[in-house]
Amino acid sequence: MSNILHGGAILNWQIFKAVLISFFIGLVVLLIDLAFGLPLAWVLARSRSKMARLVDSLIDLSLVMPTAALGLSVYLYWGEKIGLARLFGLKEGLFDKGIMMIILLHVVFTIPYIIRSISAAIRQIEDSYTEAAVTLGAYPFTSFRTISLPLFRDGIINGSILAFTRSLSETGATMMVAGLVSTAPVLAVNLKNAGELPQAIGLSMILIASAIFILIGAKAMLGQKTINLDHVYPRLEKRIGKLTIPRNLMIGLFFIFVIFLPTIFIILYSFGNWEAVFSETIIKSIIISFAVAFVVTVINLIFALPLAYMIARSKSFFGKLFDSMNEIVLLVPTSALGISLVLFWSNFLSFEYIILILTHLCFSFPLLLKPLVVAFRDIPLDLEEAAHSLGANSKQVLKTILFPLVIPAIIAGSIMAFMRSLSETGATLAVSSQIQTVPVLIVNLVQDAKFGQAAFISTLLFAVALLFLLILKYFTYRKNH
């Protein structure tokens, strides 16, 4: 601790500035997310048109795209003359690296959280509430403002927590578009690699503490439902409700040009810039990435299954405590997590691969555990009791009742954990400067301005991710039908 206090004044200012920038970016990103995500989520949850269904299935694309690949894609789209600038016949990219581009990048990968949380919340509201409002004389906008909005407030808060903390903690992709600007997680990695360990630790602690504070603060807001009905403007709100066409046009253009095209731009780019790529480094990276992800998923599974069952069936405080712990781990910036894990494990171990796997275990475990807990909770105790009453012993119940019912959750959770491990950048950078997983390699290639190679591997990684997403969708679809 004393090391942190004795750090140079310049570095302290640097840390303070980075944290400030990160919070500023997170806030702006959240505001943009809400401004466009809210109407988009509303349309997606309510509309049954083919267009809406198409957009709905494309929303997750930027979540699937590994962030390092996404960072490159967004950079090429906004920052290079072959990107969006080409559409306007410009000789340079539209933006330079810096805060503006970080914001544009973060909007791309955080808006799905907002849209998903809110449209799930909207779908849960019974139609009859809005119908009641309408029969009582409320025009659509009034009913949206006074009935729907307060009822899916919790969905907005949950989505905002995810989006904000995600923006606060993203490292790999941000490094590519940051230029001279340092966000907090980027600075943490840089400090660590420069050997300034005390400062890196201090910054990590600030990040972890702020993630916990945000979570606690936002959770306190959940469930409070108050509404101000004193101000209703029937005529004005009636007119606003009629603006559906400009609204749909605006969110449509936003989705295409700010979310969708920047996400997939790298694929278009890599087709035009095919370079001989399968070098030894790249093949080695791919092998390392997949091996690490596989080992991590298997170990996760072994521990998550029994733990998930225990948590799901526990009626005590333990279950709830666990839920919030799980969330904190999800929200903590991975680079900070990486640094703290290195500090912890390097006392006992010196082999970097093991530390890398342990780090990946830490941030991917909750992704696997959560769907399993939910799946076990969804299985009524009656089923187990019925099986027992028919003479099945615990082992048979496990094998014939519980296990078959949680298989979809196992698959879903495994894919998410696997993908997270495969695409993670920040923690991996923090743990090791030698091991190059695919995302780390992409970051390094971009820093060497080898865009063609970087784009190719990014597309490859994305193809794998997309394949997994399709498998995931298939299983969740089967579960729901």
Place this chain on the structure above:
Amino acid sequence: MPKVEIIGLTKKFKSAKDEEILALDNLNLNIPSKKYSTLLGPSGCGKTTLLRIITGLISPTKGQVLFNKEDVSLRPPQERDIGFVFQHFSIFPHMDVWHNTAYGPLVRGWEKEDIAKAVKINLKLVGLDDRAKALPHELSGGMRQRLGLARALATHAKLLLLDEPLSALDAKIGAYLRYELRKIVKNNRLTAIHVTHNQEEAMMISDNIILMRKGRIVQTGSPVELYNYPKTIFAANFIGKCNFFTARKLSDNLIDIGGRKLAVKKNIKYDEMVIGIRPEKIHLKSHPGQALFTGKIDLINFLGHLYEYRINVNGNIIKAYKRIKDDKLPEKYREGDKVNFSISGDDIFIFPKPKDIKKELSLD
């Protein structure tokens, strides 16, 4: 106040498999002003669809809805000046009782004093005036539906539309609320259109029943008319209980029921027919010779004020009621006893024999 007219109303839906479903088939209907009308029928008959079209929540494929001769088919629900009561109450969960009731006047931009007055009157009307600050989850089901009613009435709507308002409540509470609903509607000279699948509820609450089946109107009339003069086998079967026999014409005033002759006063129009008779019109007789039928008692149900017998006549079950008088206890018949019963030609309904009797008798 409002008289509701339905002219040539048709509604088609697309099913999940993209098949076309005809929910309402060219309906024509007059719903009288200041009367309590019910749309009665089995589930899937189109009664809720009709109510939602009258409300404006869905639009018809073809046809018109008139309020006081004025076509409102294209008017959104906000501008129809109606009160709607929901099956599952749909009380706004984030507002207290007061704000729920005030919602309609509030969104219409009423003056504060008028809002307060309307809320006060209507909460008093439904007996919730001392619960104004309560939140919905603190109320019982019955109270929530009272609140639903107060909320619907707070805008001074004169046309009250009720979608199965009592079916989500406990049987006893629902039965009690029937009286209150009718009382409030009558006292305030409202026009009510009440959707239900419960014939007993419809009989007790209505001035006017509109009986529907498969997107069409089977019969309209007062409860007494529908019970005593059903126009179809379905109407006789759906409203109250009824026994059916196939019969053959012998002469203008004589029919044959399975080899037994029965004299009727009306002129018989059909050669082949189905006759219906209510269980309370079956007369149990202990002496053979007077009786028209003989059967075996399969089951005796004790209903408090009467016994219901299920009598097996060659595999057909005939229901008969016998009122319980104090001096007749204990019951002299036992399950398994042979019993004779007779029917009078004055008590029967006569229907032409349909192609498919089972289809006519099915309750959907």
